[in-house]
Amino acid sequence: MIPVNTSIVSGVALSEINGEIKMLLMKRVKGGFWCHVAGTIKDGETGINAIVREFQEETQIEVENLYNAQFLEQFYEPSANVIELIPVFVVMCPPEQAVVLNEEHTDYKWCSLEEALELAPFPNQHAVFKHVWSYFVEKKANALYRVEVR
Template sequence: MIKVNTTVVSGVALSQIDGEMKLLLMKRVKGGFWCHIAGSIEAGETGVDAIVREFAEETQIQVTHLYNAQFLEQFYVDSANLIELIPVFAVLCPANQNVTLNNEHTEYKWCSLQEALELAPFPNQHAVYKHIWHYFVEKPINELYRVNI
């Protein structure tokens, strides 16, 4: 039997950086790879509560424009024999959004889609970034995806 874990959320930040839309990637201390925001849902929290808190903790970004990205990250963790199912959120930030990292990451970069695909090592990350780019950059954002916070 393979267990399924649904206690994690993730989010991709988007901001106009010097007039060009970019998405935020950070280099994790644990593992040393580039990624977007992710974290566990704590006791008493909803998924929305958790992603807003994770953004504040990891980047000091105060989330005001949150969207359900209509995408589930999913991958198998062989060491735990479980499948992670992770709802993805999109966070639209003000232009030239400032970022202050906590101790979970060593550096950050605002990336074009192509840069993100080159930096991120995992196919699931690529699928997330392509999806976010398509539905939140290339197309007008569907207001049905907005999450009230």
Template sequence: MIPLSTAIVSGVAISNINGVTKILLMKRTKGGYWCHVAGSIEGDENGWEAIIREFKEETNIDVQCLYNGHFIDRFYEPHVNVMQLIPVFAVYCPDNQKVELNDEHTEYKWCSLEEAIELTPYPGQHDVYRHIWSYFVDNKPNERLKIELG
């Protein structure tokens, strides 16, 4: 049997950088690979509260516009024999959003969809970026997916 875990959330930041829509990737300190914001749910947090906190901790971005990405990333962790199911959120940021990384990452880059797929190593990441790009960049998101904050 493989246990399921739903204790992690992730989010893809979207911003117009010098007039061109891009998504944010960061290079992890551990492992040295490129990824988007993700982290564990703490205490009594809801998933959407956890991703807001993770954005603040990892990038110093204050999330003001949050959507349920309506996508579940998934991967198997063989060292602990757990299947991770990770809800993905879309975060719209102001134009030319500033980023201040914490020590979990060494650098960041605002990327086109093609650049994001080229930089990232995992097929699941590629699926996440294609989905977010299709439903939140190429098309106007369904307003039912918007999460009302505070």
């Protein structure tokens, strides 16, 4: 039997950078790969609380415009023998959003979809980025996906 872990959230930040919509990718210290924001839900937190906190901790982005991306990342983690099931959020940032990384990352880049697909190594990341691009960049974000930040 393989257990399912549902204690992680992830999020993709979007901002207009130099006149074009871009998504934020960061280079992780652990593993050295490019990724979006993610982290573990702490005791007493909702998924919404956790993603707002993770954005603050990892990037110092203050989340105001939060959306449920209507997408679940899912993959098998062999080292833990667990299936990860991770709700994805989208953070709509103001133009030219500043980023201040914490110690978990060494670099960041605002990317087009093509750049993100080139940098990110995992097929599941590609699926997340394509979904977010389709439903939040190519189309206007559906108001029904909006999540109230408390």
